[in-house]
Structures are given as C-alpha cells and as structure tokens.
Amino acid sequence: MRDFAVEAGGGALRPTVSDAISLGPGLALQGTRMHFGRNAEIFGEGEQAEYLYRVVSGAVRTIRFSSDGRRQILAFHLPGDVFGLEPGAKHTLSAEAIGEAEVSMVRRSLIDAAANEDVAAARALLTLMQRELLATQEHALVLGRKGAGERVAAFLLKLADRVTSSCEIDLPMSRADIADYLALTIETVSRAFTQMERDKAIALPSSRHVIVRDRCALELLEAA
C-alpha cells in the first residue's frame, strides 16, 4: 500500500495506469514513457509545448513564481492524471517531478491531428480543460476564504479521495510543497497537522504518512 512513487525501470506490476492517453471512448494515443528524478524539471514556463503528459507513477507539481519571487504550486498530479495541456504554443507554467516519477508523453502534433479528425477527441480535450478550470476555481476559493487549518483539512480530504479509498495517505510531497500549494508557511502547515493530531482527527506515524482517524471531524474543520 505504500510507495506508488518508486520502482523505476520495471514495467511489470502497474495495474491501473498504462502509457496511453485516452481521448474519448474510441481513441487512446500511445505515449513514450520517460523517467524523471527527484525535483527534475519536466517542462519550463515559456518553453514550446511539444507534448501532453500523463503521470504513470510518482507525483508531479506544476508551479509558477509570483512577482516577489515566491513559488506558488498550482496543482499536484497523481498517477493517471493528465497535465501540460495548453492550447497555446508555449507553456505558461513549469512542471517538476516531486519524487522519482514515470511520465508518459504524447506529441502534441498527434493530439492536434486526432482532434482535427475526431470531434469526440476535441471534446475530450475540452472536458480535460474544464476539469482543470474547475479545480483551479475551487482552489482560488480555498485560498481566498479559508483559514490555515481549514485549508490543510480540505487538502487532506481531497487527496484522500484521489489517492485511495482507504483512510491512509502517503504524502508524496514535503511540507514546503503543501505550504506553497496552500499559500501558507511550512510552520503553519506543520502546526495545523499537529493540531489535527491533538484533536484525534488524524494520526501521524511519520511526517509523510497520514491516517485519517475521524473524517467527519476533518469535514467539519474544512467547512469552518
């Protein structure tokens, strides 16, 4: 149940996530698998957007820098997630592997060709885009309207829904990543975790391993 981030090299046991990117029910484009090391840049802001990406294993963050030089993480991408979709020619943000990660890449020329012939494919791209828009809107709402504890609670709940049906989460990212995603400081994130542990809402066997003890308490916290 641990370690969806490692095991580089072997292609044997990967039940759910293949190398293909699905563009609607009838079409899936085969991609090239590539490996990225810890903190390796997958693509950078301003570069030509040559590929569409999909996480096979590990986790990926997309980032941008604000004018004062601080890092803002826009999203985390887990196995199965598609990222790097940009209709324009250039990337408007950067993407980095968080730990060791395997990523499947499909050339944009192939995507474009598929979208040009197949209307369903074009629609699939639009849907992909909308999912990202919705997530970003939701995130903006969290940043604007919630306090520190509520942000962390919301983050954990969303992650728990995404990563597993069980109540155990292996965080692929550091406190610094969480802080830069939630627009908080490391210290505040850390304090929020300890507080939630004190309230018996979660357990923290190690700093990267979270057990959701009382989901309702978290949901209550999130709503605050």
Add this chain to the structure above:
Amino acid sequence: MRDFAVEAGGGALRPTVSDAISLGPGLALQGTRMHFGRNAEIFGEGEQAEYLYRVVSGAVRTIRFSSDGRRQILAFHLPGDVFGLEPGAKHTLSAEAIGEAEVSMVRRSLIDAAANEDVAAARALLTLMQRELLATQEHALVLGRKGAGERVAAFLLKLADRVTSSCEIDLPMSRADIADYLALTIETVSRAFTQMERDKAIALPSSRHVIVRDRCALELLEAA
C-alpha cells in the same frame, strides 16, 4: 467617456460590441440580445447550461458561495467578453448583471453543431477556455501571495488594461463586489483606495471613478 452601462433599448450607437459571438476567423454565430436589470441573475449554479453569453454593454459577475456562506466573485466580464462556457450539462457557477446590462445569447446546440463541423470552431472554444483558465490561475496566485494593497493595485491595473487605453476608469462594481473578488473586506478595500490616493498613485473624484495618476507607483505596489 462615461456610461457604457446604460442606454437601454436603443441599438444605435454601439461601435465595438455586436450581438455575434465569434468562433474563429470564418465563423460568427448571431445571438439574441437580452436585457438584465441591476443584480438580476443571468443563470444559476446547477441550472442547465443552455446558452453561451457575451456582454454587449454593462458588466457581469460570476459567483459561487463557499461552505461558510460567503460570496466569492470568480470573475468580472466587461463588454466583449464571453462567459458561461461550460462543456458539462450544468452551470457550475452563477452569473449576475452588476448594473443594467445587455447580453447576447447563443444557444449551446448551435455552438455544439458548429464545433462538430468546423475544427477551427472547436479550437476557438478551447482557446476561450484556456483564457479563462489562465485568468483563474493568475487570480489564485494573487489571492495566495499578495497583501491587501497589492491585490487592489493589481485589480486596478488589469481593469485599466481591459477597459480603456486612457488612465480613467469608471468602476462598474461596488466596493463589496471588489472585496468579494479579492477575498478582502469592504473596509480593507476602501482603506487601500484611500492609501493609494494619499500616495498620489490615483485620484478619486468619486468612489466609482478612478484616475490613474502614477501607473509606475501602482505597478511597484502590485509587485510588493
């Protein structure tokens, strides 16, 4: 130079904004014009998404409510802007006229039909979507990383770029709207305005009328 929001009924002098929605160079769909009164709901969250909209005159806000019941304004739409684009069946947010507003509406069935035959139209929709995604990401960054004064400065600068090339802005929205957009309180927004006036960065002949006196000072403030 004032009053792009009023003059209901007459269709005479409207140089820049027509009733049509452009979907690429070769295609523009004619819409039906409709009038909405101050604070009137154009569509609500959860309703069927039957139309694509375009602001002809006036201004429109799109809103959502956070779990604690507070209003969050996701975007302001000015004359020429398209809004209400949602690939899904239902609207995921609400839209309201801020003042008196004229809006051009095109049935989604027409949009879909156009996207199905014309690849360029589908691409135009994708581009429209991306523009919104970029704006939302930028906004999330502002909410997360900037202080009150910087948010208001950034807001004014973006508005100034959008509404006119001159340095005079007629705010279509109230302080409460600005506050709910920037995730601040009315009081804090008001204080930011007065502070900027004190610093000679802007002048405030009336609360809705802003003159940008020193654009550099604003840009400096925004970067802070």
Add this chain to the structure above:
DNA sequence: CGCTCGATTGAGCCGCGTCAAAGTGCGTGG
C-alpha cells in the same frame, strides 16, 4: 558517529478582519 535536510515548536509582531460610528450621494415624496 556526525552531518544535513526536513519537520516541529516557541516567542513576538504586524496586517487584516471585526465591530462601531460617521460621512456621502442619490432618489423619493412632500
């Protein structure tokens, strides 16, 4: 064993939210 990086904990300060009270502009009705 000791170094290093990440996480935790504490003390103090500052910005923004809250509550409260004037002040301002505008439409309505006398």
Add this chain to the structure above:
DNA sequence: CCACGCACTTTGACGCGGCTCAATCGAGCG
C-alpha cells in the same frame, strides 16, 4: 425646492491569526 431615508463608503479602535525569526528535534546517509 427642500427634507428625508436608504445604500454605499469612509474612518477609527481593537483583537486574533498567521508570518517571521530562532532553536530544537528526528531521520536518512555517508
């Protein structure tokens, strides 16, 4: 035309939450 009321804006006082600075702790690794 003036008086009134209402909605919006501005200004002030005060408290709290999260940032800053700083020290300690813990785990992985050479």
